[in-house]
Amino acid sequence: MSAPLLEVKHLTRDYLLRSRDGFARQHLRAVDDVSFSVARGEVLGIVGESGCGKSTLARIVMALDRPTGGEVLLEGTSLFQLSPADLRRRRRDFQMVFQDPYGSLDPRHSVGRIVAEPLHLEGRTSAVRERVAASLESVGLKADDARRYPHEFSGGQRQRIAIARALMTGPKLLVADEAVSALDLSVQAQILRLLMELKARNGLTMLFISHNLGVIEEIADRVGVMYAGKLVEIGATGDVLHHPQHAYTQRLLDAEPTLDMIGRRRATA
Amino acid sequence: MLTVRDLCVDITGSDGRRVRVVDGIAFTLGKGETLGVVGESGSGKSMLALSIMGLLPAVAHASGEILLQAENLLTLSEQQLCGVRGKRIGMIFQEPMTALNPAQRVGTQIAEGLIVHAGMSRSDARARAIELLERVHVPQAKQRVDAFPHELSGGQRQRIGIAIALALRPDLLIADEPTTALDVTVQKEILDIFDELVADLGMALIFISHDIGVIGRIADRTLVMLNGKEMEQGPTVRVLRQPSADYTRTLLAAMPRRTRGHLVAGSLEKQP
Numbered sequence: 001m002s003a004p005l006l007e008v009k010h011l012t013r014d015y016l017l018r019s020r021d022g023f024a025r026q027h028l029r030a031v032d033d034v035s036f037s038v039a040r041g042e043v044l045g046i047v048g049e050s051g052c053g054k055s056t057l058a059r060i061v062m063a064l065d066r067p068t069g070g071e072v073l074l075e076g077t078s079l080f081q082l083s084p085a086d087l088r089r090r091r092r093d094f095q096m097v098f099q100d101p102y103g104s105l106d107p108r109h110s111v112g113r114i115v116a117e118p119l120h121l122e123g124r125t126s127a128v129r130e131r132v133a134a135s136l137e138s139v140g141l142k143a144d145d146a147r148r149y150p151h152e153f154s155g156g157q158r159q160r161i162a163i164a165r166a167l168m169t170g171p172k173l174l175v176a177d178e179a180v181s182a183l184d185l186s187v188q189a190q191i192l193r194l195l196m197e198l199k200a201r202n203g204l205t206m207l208f209i210s211h212n213l214g215v216i217e218e219i220a221d222r223v224g225v226m227y228a229g230k231l232v233e234i235g236a237t238g239d240v241l242h243h244p245q246h247a248y249t250q251r252l253l254d255a256e257p258t259l260d261m262i263g264r265r266r267a268t269a
Numbered sequence: 270m271l272t273v274r275d276l277c278v279d280i281t282g283s284d285g286r287r288v289r290v291v292d293g294i295a296f297t298l299g300k301g302e303t304l305g306v307v308g309e310s311g312s313g314k315s316m317l318a319l320s321i322m323g324l325l326p327a328v329a330h331a332s333g334e335i336l337l338q339a340e341n342l343l344t345l346s347e348q349q350l351c352g353v354r355g356k357r358i359g360m361i362f363q364e365p366m367t368a369l370n371p372a373q374r375v376g377t378q379i380a381e382g383l384i385v386h387a388g389m390s391r392s393d394a395r396a397r398a399i400e401l402l403e404r405v406h407v408p409q410a411k412q413r414v415d416a417f418p419h420e421l422s423g424g425q426r427q428r429i430g431i432a433i434a435l436a437l438r439p440d441l442l443i444a445d446e447p448t449t450a451l452d453v454t455v456q457k458e459i460l461d462i463f464d465e466l467v468a469d470l471g472m473a474l475i476f477i478s479h480d481i482g483v484i485g486r487i488a489d490r491t492l493v494m495l496n497g498k499e500m501e502q503g504p505t506v507r508v509l510r511q512p513s514a515d516y517t518r519t520l521l522a523a524m525p526r527r528t529r530g531h532l533v534a535g536s537l538e539k540q541p
Contacts, residue, residue, distance in 0.1 A: 049452035050423070155310075184309040184479065189523040211452065214525025241527065255457040257482035259521075260530035262506050 003076060004037035005205045006061070006173055011035070011070035013056050030056040031067070032229035038173075043199060043206040045220030045237065047213055047252070053229040054209045058177045061207060062096050063087060074173065092121045092169035099178035101158035105150040111136070111161055112146030118168045135164040139194060156187035163194065167202075175207045180215055192218050213256055217241055225249045270473055271298040271321075271441055276333040278316050278325065278497075290316045290329070292497040296490075300440070303467055303474040305488025305505060307481055307520070313497035314477045318445045321475070322360055323350040337441070355382050359434030363446035365426035369418040375402075375429045376414035382436045401432040405462050424455035431462060435470075442466065445477045460487055481520060482528045485509050493517050 013031040031053045038044045048054045059065040061072055063079045072079045074093060082090060095118065098104040105114055115132045119125045133143035139160040150158055159179065166174055176195070180188040196219060198204050210216050216223050217237055224234035225246065233246040244250045278291035291313040298304050308314045320331040323342060335342040337357060345353065354360070362368040370378055379401055380394035389397065395414065402410035405428040418426055427447060434442055444463070448456040460483065466472050476487050484491055485505060492502040493514060500514040512518050521529060 049454065185481070185520060186309065186523040212525070213453075214528040217527045218525050251454060255454040256528065257457075257460070257480070257486040258528050258530040259482060259485045259509055259524075262485040262509055 005040045005042075005075060006038040006207065007073040007076075008037070008057075008061065009035050009071050009073065011057070011060060011072065012068045013053075013060060013065070014068040029229050031060070033070070034226075034229075034231045035070075036224055036231060036234055038205055038207060040172075040205055041199070041203045042222065043208055043220045045216035045223040046207065046209045046226060047211065047216050047223055048226035049211055049252075051228075052226040054226050055177055057226070058096070058175050058207065058209050062094060062175055063091070088121065089123075092118065093171055094173040094175065095166035095169065095171040096175045096177065097159070097162050097166050097179040099181055101155045101162060101182060102150075104162055105158055107150050109149075110146065111148055111150065111153075114150070114161060115146065115165045115168055118165060121169055131168065132164075135168050136161075138167065138198070139164045154187075155183055156190060159183065159187075159191050160194065163191075163198075167198070170202075171204075173205050173207065175209070177209045178211065179208070181210065181212065188215070195219060213241065213252065225252070270300055270338060272334070272336040273297070273321070274334040274336070276317070276320060276331065276335060278313070278320050278329050278331045280326075280329045282328075290497045291320065291331075293333075294492075294494070294497075294499055296492055296502060298441070298473045298475065298490075300473055301467055301471040302490065303463075303476055303488045305484035305491040306475060306477045306494060307479065307484045307491060308494035309479055309520075311496070312494040314494050315445055316497075317494070318360070318443050318475065318477055321443060322354060322358060323347075324354075324360075355439065356386055356437045357439050358441045358443060359437070359439040361427075361430050361434050361442065361444040361447045363449050365423060365430045365450070366418060368430055369426060371418055374415050374417060375421070379414075379429070379432050379436055382433065386437055397436070398432070401435055402428070404435065405429075405431050406458070407432070422455075423451055424458065427451060427455075427459055428462070431459075431466075435466070438470070439472070441473045441475070443475045443477075446479070447476075448483060449478065449480065456483070463487060481509065481524060493520070 011031055011034045012029065014027045014029050017026045017028050034057060046054050046057065060067050066080060079087060112132050115135055116128050119128060132146050136143055136145055141160055153161065180191050183191060199206065208219055220237045222235060223237045223240050224231050225240065225248065227248045233240055233249050240249060244253060274295050276291055276294045277289060279287045279289050281287050294317060296304060306314045306317060319325050321335055325331060331343055342353065376395055376398045379398040383389040383394040383397055399410045399414050402413060407413050407425060407428050448459050451459060463474060467474050478484050488505045490502065491505040491508040493500040493508065493516065495516050500516040501508060508517060512521065
């Protein structure tokens with residue numbers, strides 16, 4: 001078996017909390033000794049509720065934040081041991097899609113400029129217009145859309161623009177943090193389908209973070225469950241969702257309303 | 270108890286053009302019943318809620334009839350509506366942090382209606398606020414009554430929102446995406462509270478959500494909306510298991526398999 005594309009080893013992130021008087025200090029361990037690896041072409045889902053540390057994890061994997069302890073290895077290279085210049089060069093290999101399709105695109109820039117932005121990571125840039133067009137077309141938009149502005153697009157289309165931007169440098173790893181959570185159901189299904197197509201077509205590896213088990217089941221090959229900063233369970237998606245080992249996973253599964261439950265409510269009340 | 274007939278809401282844009290955002294909606298709702306209203310963004314479901322509350326923005330105009338115990342709310346003056354809101358209809362919003370006053374203790378916010386509308390003394394209103402907090406399962410209600418909203422979690426804040434809506438024992442509760450901002454485990458607790466209110470207090474509930482799973486869990490009857498229009502309505506089990514509108518089928522098909530449960534397209538027809 002080939003080496004994993006992404007390895008996360010004993011990752012820990014502490015935040016310092018100050019009390020109101022500013023003196024008493026307390027550490028909050030947002031990510032607590034988390035380890036996992038993601039194989040090439042695999043989608044690893046991370047599921048958990050607010051405050052479980054899943055977004056902090058995403059930020060550290062993207063090297064947007066530094067861990068208190070542990071390391072992140074991309075193709076065997078530890079991101080936090082690279083020089084700033086080397087890290088910058090490596091950034092083309094890992095890109096991110098955020099939750100909010102309204103907040104993550106600069107409203108003053110044309111779509112073409114937004115999508116071309118990651119190219120500065122490559123140093124030399126050529127055929128920008130063609131590459132932007134190709135990227136937009138790969139996510140189901142038109143080459144002409146490069147001339148338009150974000151406000152002219154719906155939420156789902158904006159998320160396509162964000163994906164086109166993330167794919168611009170041909171990344172090996174895509175980190176998606178609640179990338180479909182703000183979208184209407186029918187649009188959410190379209191974006192999930194797009195991501196799965198991209199995975200099949202480009203062999204994209206993904207770290208897909210979501211609070212929604214249904215969405216995770218659609219897209220992830222394996223899933224890790226986070227609770228209070230810890231990765232409490234990880235395994236093949238079907239195994240974790242159908243035979244959860246950890247009590248918290250079971251609680252999460254039980255809490256989610258599914259249509260199996262229609263009309264059952266007052267019978268149990 | 271509530272009868273809505275041919276409700277239309279028009280919004281006049283700055284260019285003078287009118288857009289119909291609610292188009293001919295009709296339904297009836299009895300005591301102890303829950304109507305689920307489901308639709309995607311822009312379907313008009315929130316405008317429907319606001320028109321019943323008489324809280325439409327100034328650019329919007331509602332026509333048709335909204336009969337609350339035979340009284341047409343659309344013909345009432347603002348002053349008369351003030352006697353309806355809170356007292357006879359309670360409303361719960363999506364974002365409990367913005368719906369609450371950050372500078373006031375939660376007990377004061379719950380007591381406000383009791384003092385203004387019911388003429389209660391401060392100390393009686395406070396005692397009643399504590400009872401209400403217990404009713405919505407806020408732990409340590411006697412202490413929490415003096416908390417500020419920012420000291421509470423999202424789930425606790427939403428319980429405060431419900432307690433405020435319940436304070437004057439309205440006959441009808443309107444909840445607009447009340448669990449959308451919450452984690453699923455917290456959402457489950459809040460949905461259980463709504464169940465209790467409907468079952469124990471016999472309130473009528475209009476529950477608005479984009480989440481079909483939640484609607485299936487809570488609603489007796491379901492109204493599916495798209496672009497301001499009714500796509501279909503009926504008993505929730507019927508609407509979700511044997512949808513008659515293509516749009517309902519599209520929505521169900523867009524759900525993640527897990528949430529859709531055993532509702533697969535093939536089995537939809539097989540159900541009796």
